[in-house]
Amino acid sequence: MRIGELSRRTGIPVRMLRYYEERGLLTPERAPSGYRRYAEADVDRATLVSSLIRSGLPTRLILPLLRDPYGPVAGGTPGDEGGEMVALFTAELARLDDRIACMSLSRDAVRRHLRLRRARARAER
């Protein structure tokens, strides 16, 4: 499928799909015309990438994370001394846990606030 359809099906702006490619996270074939041709599997992949990015994962971590399930890293990315990457991902995991906790708090705060506003709105009627 072409980029427009993928965009429609994933809800991800065309601009971002191209951006993912620039980052090496999505690597569509090219038609002779130069148009990108995405595989069916890219629907899921793009969605995952989008999720990861929206979660604040740096794209340079997303790549190894994605590549992995599709074949072991076989000696590792150049410059990747196993331990280093493990440390990076561990840190990222901590960051995620932290942020999730923090967002849960925020959500509660917003929820509380919303209830307050609604109550007030009701009272004013």
Add this chain to the structure above:
Amino acid sequence: MRIGELSRRTGIPVRMLRYYEERGLLTPERAPSGYRRYAEADVDRATLVSSLIRSGLPTRLILPLLRDPYGPVAGGTPGDEGGEMVALFTAELARLDDRIACMSLSRDAVRRHLRLRRARARAER
């Protein structure tokens, strides 16, 4: 207390504490010298602000959210037709829920990946 101490006690960079003030989220007194003087309560407040911001809440929503518990909005902020704010906060709540879900997924992905890497590292020994 002065800004440095608040920074130490909250872990928030001095720069950010000033930024919060610029955004109207924290409004310390000023000593005659011009130095900011923070109240004890600002430790909590700054922490909350930091959480909210890290959660991606736009600062313009944080202000009304914070002000509220400290005295009802009394007619509302100028230009705030209740309903509008409620809509904004509702949208924000949805966004938060969405992001939390999305980050949970990401966390699981990272966790899985981390286990994989560790297993591989063990295998190589």
Add this chain to the structure above:
DNA sequence: CTTGACTCTCACATCGATGTGAGACTTTAC
């Protein structure tokens, strides 16, 4: 008083994620 640590303001730099517009080519529908 002097010095070192703090603080002030201001302004510019950066960084990642996005938007946007220009100019040119491709595909599709008629």
Add this chain to the structure above:
DNA sequence: GTAAAGTCTCACATCGATGTGAGAGTCAAG
């Protein structure tokens, strides 16, 4: 074949959160 819609690349713009440095004043300890 023509027009409309889609796509391409490139490059510049924006936006929020931060960093950073300059130049000047303040505070506390000796």
